[in-house]
Amino acid sequence: MFTIDIRPDKLSEEMLDYSRKLGQGMENLMNAGDIDTGVTPREAVYREDKLVLYRYQTPAGVTPKPVPLLIVYALVNRPYMTDIQENRSTIKGLLATGQDVYLIDWGYPDHADRALTLDDYINGYIDRCVDHIREAHGVDQINILGICQGGAFSLCYSALHQDKVRNLVTMVTPVDFKTPDNLLSTWVQNVDIDLAVDTMGNIPGELLNWTFLSLKPFSLTGQKYVNMVDLLGEPEQVKNFLRMEKWIFDSPDQAGETFRQFIKDFYQKNGFIEGAVEIGGQAVTLKDVTCPILNIYALQDHLVPPDSSRALKGRTGSKDYTELAFPGGHIGIYVSGKAQKEVTPAIGNWLNERS
């Protein structure tokens, strides 16, 4: 069978149409202006060093639940992904279910932050944010939602401070860092992390970008831009695309000592599985996490493979463990239309049943 049936006249039409879109799209692109991110009203309630703790405004007609929810985002990339645009906002969805939402914005570490360790982040910054929220609400425990690396931090935090955590939600969180399909882990095994950190001080965000783009270079740095031309005719679509593009390349540098410890203990020594994580002089043991856990992972996740997240099952001390598999990718789990309908309400309902 002949599997190519491209008629010359149709092809010419297709290419002319593409050219027209490209030509017309130039103007929309040049008129796109500044790209705004973060849509839900919020106020800064606590600051420390470069960290800002935000509290989001509860929508009219919604009564917030008594147990507040703290979102712990990764140090990699920026947390506005969770609130990127009006119709694609995890935070908006959570507020609608009655969660009183707080979020930690880590800011952009510079060389003055190079010596920050995992102890400083987990037993320092996160713990002080948790205490601030507990005090503000007069509660002993709060709910925590950890995202990606922030999920790993949240697991560590919960293991070390279980008494302050009512419920834990982990989203696209790596637990077993050495599953066979984990490309990032395969690559990093031969990297001399000590040399990199000793040389660079902080690890540049560009190095992380390069690593992530190298996972699928043809799709992420090639095909995406060809497909983009289809959207260039719509100014709003252009803005949405540019917003995502901004997020992808908006990569803060990583505080050197934290990066050193995270890569060596988690990626190279598979710390959660092998029991190789020690923070602030204390061993981190997943069995010490005893609160209810909702573990959400994405079935097409190329950064954190599903098996890496699923490894949490049976490894904690929780008697109330739930998994939610989302048919999408690492980013789609926050920004896709499907995620707005399925993931966010599921988190809200799960928390409401337990708070």
Place this chain on the structure above:
Amino acid sequence: MTDAVTFGNDWLELQRRYWEGWTDLSRRASGAAAPTANPWEAALDHWWKAVSPATPDLGRDFMTRIMDQGKSFFALADGYLKNLAAMSGGGLRGGAADGWTAVSRTLEDMQKAFTGGLQGGDNASRRLMAFWELPYDNWQRLVSSMSLVPGDVLRNMPHNHLNQALSAPGLGYTREEQAQYQDLMRRGIEYQQALQDYMQFFSGLGAKSVSRMRDFLEAQDKPIESARGLYDSWVSCCEQVYGEEVRTAEYARISGRLINAQMAVKQRMAIMVDEALGALNMPTRSELRTLQDRLQETRREYKALRHEVDALKRQLAGGTGGPRPALVNTAPKAAPRKTPAARKVAPKPAPSK
């Protein structure tokens, strides 16, 4: 409307004429001549050079990427039509049989080009082959972003004549300095070799993805009816081949060596810069890091002490108000609660609209 957009319209007009030329050809009897000149790429480049300085940073990089990839897409369609025309001896018959042969020819050209059997290659082959330069292109962007000078200056650093010099021991008062330069050169050479290995790794994969594309097309039940379909299939085949190869231990070793070699060069350079700063009686990076470490340790201790003081104050005040202590003390050490740097907002009810 700006001049830039006017030029865009000119470009569109050229496009229209060019592609309509192909459409006309497909409607005529054989013997007609195919459009030979390909005006769009040069015109597009010219236009972009004129307007890009006025484009915002984010938009500029973004458009450059769109156009680079758009050229690959255009070249695919262009090459396909030219192969079709060459087969028909003038005029374009189209049809599934000719379409398959035209694509096969393009794939053959690419295969030859990837394996070095075709010098130069036509525009389509070159553009699609360039696809496999993306991994190196991305690396070069990274190196460039971490350097004072654009591009990867070490890539083409000559070193053949240096081997002898590098093996000669330093002499005299500047012995240590000579040794440092020798070490820098050695690290530079190691980086070049690591980079060559990295590029070599990808050089064989282009031919592999052409074979994969052929297998993919042969296994298809549904015919591909558009240039975009063809392009997407090519991307998918490249991605599959890439995905299989980069998960191997060999690639992990090659990419790890590349990063380590780049860091080793930077490390030696940083030491030399530090020494120069020291000679000028200026603070060095090394001194600064020592201070950062000491300061952070002091801050850590200070915050812990502050936490203890707060806890004692609460106890003295009757244990009410303020953050409550952990119900079960699992904190690794005295977990700090407040810091002088912290600015707290008084608790208040949940804000609402």
